[in-house]
Amino acid sequence: MRRDLVRSVPLAAAAVAAGWIGWSGHVLLLPVALAFPFLWSLAPSRPTAAFIAAGYFLAASRGLPQGVAAFYAADFWPGLLLWFAASASFVAVHTALCSREKTWRPARYLAAAILMALPPFGITGWAHPITTAGVLFPGWGWLGLAATTAGLMGLVSRLGPAVMVVLAGFWLWSAASWTEPKLPKTWRGVDLAMGVSLGREAGLQRQRDLIATVGSAVSDGIPTIVLPESALGFWTPTVERLWVGGLGDSNATVIAGASLVDADGYDNILVAIDKDGGQILYRERMPVPGAMWQPWRSWRGGSGGARAHFFANPVVQIGSARIAPLICYEQLIVWPVLQSMLGKPDIVVAVGNGWWTAGTSVVAIQRASAIAWAKLFDKPLVLSFNT
Structure with missing residues (x-):
């Protein structure tokens, strides 16, 4: 237990960094969020997976407490409570589907990604790593969505480091040739x-x-x-x-x-x-x-x-x-x-x-x-x- 706790701290800290940087509002930084599934795959236990998921989600949605306080003209506490409540489904799904068995991790992460993309869990499915598809594979459409999904599954497999290198290559290529979406002339x-x-x-x-x-x-x-x-x-x-x-x-x-x-x-x-x-x-x-x-x-x-x-x-x-x-x-x-x-x-x-x-x-x-x-x-x- 003590060993798992020691290991949880750096993994959770890395997840916080992934959520904070990936969801900073700069579109070309979105692929940083891909670190989350890789970190999730390294969790030695479900409590560690919960820490990783919570760190990532809370960092990605960090503007919620202040925003809610402004919306209701109230103090910070209602926003803080809503912030934690909103993270509950994300943390619960990724905790429940965590597994020490590496063979099943890709299928389990796919299930988690689908659950967080669709109602009812998808109602609070913010900061979904699949959003990075538009940066990694611009113009690929549904094929790009499928490629990103395959990449997410690869990140949690035994080939995780190799898949990360491949996705980083697509990211750099896209960033080098990036243009903003077209604005219709009329x-x-x-x-x-x-x-x-x-x-x-x-x-x-x-x-x-x-x-x-x-x-x-x-x-x-x-x-x-x-x-x-x-x-x-x-x-x-x-x-x-x-x-x-x-x-x-x-x-x-x-x-x-x-x-x-x-x-x-x-x-x-x-x-x-x-x-x-x-x-x-x-x-x-x-x-x-x-x-x-x-x-x-x-x-x-x-x-x-x-x-x-x-x-x-x-x-x-x-x-x-x-x-x-x-x-x-x-x-x-x-x-x-x-x-x-x-x-x-x-x-x-x-x-x-x-x-x-x-x-x-x-x-x-x-x-x-x-x-x-x-x-x-x-x-x-x-x-x-x-x-």
Whole structure:
């Protein structure tokens, strides 16, 4: 037992470093996360595997406590509790599937990777090493996903060091020739710096200011403009009429985040607005658990909280383009992206409202994840965030 404890400390410390560096918000550093499965494979016991998994996950999601405190305007403790709660499924899965038998480790790690990519465990499946596929094998699509999966299994096998060298070679080759995802010529994502007021300030002047911002892009000849999550606040007939009037006779289309509220809760949505009117384009599949998605309220007969449309509308049509929409939290987990890619979209549209993450790397990680997935499948990417 004492020997295992001594061995656990450096392995857990290395896992912390892998989570911290790999998920620092720099897309080309994502492959550092590949150290996690290799370290997990070295665990001599399940308690050590738990330490390794906890160190990696907690380091990768280190912005959560501060972000939750800012979101709820509370002290640090609620965020700290949520941080540990969110790590529970990741640690439990990797602990339960740890094995001293080297022959079975690749199959067990594959099972862990699948469980953390899909609901229910995948609901908190942040920092998944499979995200590195877009850096290792840009443009390879599903073949790149399969190659990365094979690489993850190889890292936990007897050939782990050799596989690591091979993957490092792909990483260096990719980094040497790296280019950012293409931006469609007729699309523009608008970043805003309106802080907590975006979506909460209900005055008409805020809507007019946003319409003026869109007008500047339209005057540059950009017909499709994307605004961040929650940009329009509550989606109502009054807001729709104001925007339709503001767009006038232009041929522009605005895609913007909003909330649609009813007696049972609300949907976090994207709407599309043009001179002919507005329509709900997309309903978020996975809102932030705890902060937005609170299913226990309905279990107790209550109301409120954002609804999760788990497998709905993975690809939506806007004009002649098929888009894969990803709102905020969906950029941090695996299954919404892969589900959208099954629909063969033309463009990835990733939006977020990250005012509550100020001072953390959360928005940078969201951007890096979206870039990695877009690069893997060679899709143009439109980003729009509020900070």
